[in-house]
Amino acid sequence: MLDEPTAGMGVEDIxxxxxxxxxxxxxxxxxxxxxxxxxxxxxxxxxxxxxxGQALVEGGYHEIRHEKS
Incomplete structure (x- = not known):
């Protein structure tokens, strides 16, 4: 389980x-x-x-990236 592992990192570290x-x-x-x-x-x-705390949408990234809820 990872909680925002890239938060606060520079591009090179991400x-x-x-x-x-x-x-x-x-x-x-x-x-x-x-x-x-x-x-x-x-x-x-x-x-x-x-x-x-409520799930709005679920699926593959490309499937939901333009989803409007």
């Missing part, structure tokens, strides 16, 4: 962190809270968008 998560997730399920949509689009297999 890339290294994304690469590390990609390496470590093999054979594992990773649950991550992340607001950086570039990171989400790179790493996420499935996305759940929450608002006030």
């Amino acid at each position: 890339g290294r962190t994304v690469a590390l998560v990609q390496k470590l997730r093999t054979g594992r399920t990773v649950v991550m809270v992340e607001h950086n949509m570039n990171v989400v689009s790179t790493l996420a297999g499935r996305v759940t968008v929450l608002q006030a």
